[in-house]
Amino acid sequence: MNKFDLLSLGEIMLRLSPPINERLTRGSMLDKKVGGAELNVLSGVAQLGLRTGMISKVPDNDLGEYAKNGIRFVGVSDDFLHFDKDKDARLGIYFYENGAYPRKPRICYDRTNSSMQKISESEFSNDMYIKARCFHTTGITLALCDKTRDCAIEMMKKFKAQGALISFDVNFRSNLWSGDDAKACITKILPLVDIFFCSDSTARLTFNKDGSTKDILQSFSQEYDISIVAATNRIVHSPKLHTFTSVIYEKKTNSFYEEKPYENIDVVDRIGSGDAYISGVLYGLLKYNMSSQMALEFGNATAALKNTIPGDLQSLNKSEIEQIIQSHKNEGLELEMIR
Numbered sequence: 001m002n003k004f005d006l007l008s009l010g011e012i013m014l015r016l017s018p019p020i021n022e023r024l025t026r027g028s029m030l031d032k033k034v035g036g037a038e039l040n041v042l043s044g045v046a047q048l049g050l051r052t053g054m055i056s057k058v059p060d061n062d063l064g065e066y067a068k069n070g071i072r073f074v075g076v077s078d079d080f081l082h083f084d085k086d087k088d089a090r091l092g093i094y095f096y097e098n099g100a101y102p103r104k105p106r107i108c109y110d111r112t113n114s115s116m117q118k119i120s121e122s123e124f125s126n127d128m129y130i131k132a133r134c135f136h137t138t139g140i141t142l143a144l145c146d147k148t149r150d151c152a153i154e155m156m157k158k159f160k161a162q163g164a165l166i167s168f169d170v171n172f173r174s175n176l177w178s179g180d181d182a183k184a185c186i187t188k189i190l191p192l193v194d195i196f197f198c199s200d201s202t203a204r205l206t207f208n209k210d211g212s213t214k215d216i217l218q219s220f221s222q223e224y225d226i227s228i229v230a231a232t233n234r235i236v237h238s239p240k241l242h243t244f245t246s247v248i249y250e251k252k253t254n255s256f257y258e259e260k261p262y263e264n265i266d267v268v269d270r271i272g273s274g275d276a277y278i279s280g281v282l283y284g285l286l287k288y289n290m291s292s293q294m295a296l297e298f299g300n301a302t303a304a305l306k307n308t309i310p311g312d313l314q315s316l317n318k319s320e321i322e323q324i325i326q327s328h329k330n331e332g333l334e335l336e337m338i339r
Helices: 037-048 062-073 126-130 141-143 144-162 181-190 200-205 213-224 275-289 292-306 320-327
Strands: 006-008 014-016 029-036 054-059 079-084 093-097 105-109 134-138 165-170 195-197 227-238 239-251 255-257 262-266
Touching: 006 037, 006 144, 014 054, 014 062, 014 105, 029 037, 037 054, 037 062, 037 126, 037 134, 037 141, 037 275, 037 292, 037 320, 054 062, 054 292, 062 079, 079 275, 093 213, 126 144, 126 165, 134 141, 134 144, 134 239, 141 144, 144 165, 144 181, 165 181, 181 213, 195 213, 200 213, 200 227, 200 255, 227 292, 239 275, 239 292, 262 292, 275 292, 292 320
Parallel strands: 006 054, 006 134, 014 093, 054 079, 134 165, 165 195, 195 227
Antiparallel strands: 014 029, 093 105, 227 239, 239 255, 239 262
16 A cells, blocks of 8 residues: 555644624623644645545544544544543544634633544554655644553554654643643653754743743754744734745754745635645745755745635645645735636
8 A cells, every 4th residue: 555645643623613702701602613734634635636644533423523524524534543442432522612802712621531542553554654655743642641642653653654754833831731741741852853843932931941942943943953943923903904925944954944925825724724834835835845945935935825714624725725825925916816
């Protein structure tokens, strides 16, 4: 069987949101969607054209079936999706409320003791580790509980031993662990990492880094021998209006990659846009022989466009992203509508 371009370990979650700008504390209707940081990344890479698969555990009930159908719908394989048959099996839930200036978006989690928190590396065949070009996970998975942390670290080691690239996104969540705990854990696994994503603010607050963003990226690369380090920069003018860009550092050439920002993005739903960035970067690297320039262009464009789409998961194809990239580079007049 051909290899997967990307496999990822993470929790699949049920997202429930009140319609438009209704409040969680007042409304009576909720819209149901599937999401989760790692799945968001996989969906983006899959829709751009590469082969991806989700490593996770969901309840063996209707909600687990809904999660499975959701990942299949976005072109992600469920070959490594395991089902929890225990009576207390449950799918993690989060509730998301849209913001409107000056009211900020809000998230309420209900994920304690979910089926994902029972996952064990021993449940998976050793054959899995020879089937991926790249393995991705995040700090969310490390922070969920001891079992998910142990599983993630062991998988990173085993994929690395079989020659896979290791991609890691800090994705710090203060409701899951403290900055000190995150720093202590993540610094231990960074020598395994080839492609590292960490925002400027997280680098400063969690890892006590200082200097410019470029200084920070270079210091991570030099200290832990990381090939590619990327950081995003989002300016939130209001909940509905953002500016987005990023910078990528490539160790082998000691080079930084940047481009002009995507300005005044009309934000419909920002959830998953950081994951969309990662999907674009990983696609650019895996598809174009580790080209940091292509990673930058696909990453920024995919993130910018995801902000305009409701739900966690993307609904983007390669031709749309390429049109956005070309439009972003274009200094002349453009058509107002694609028709």
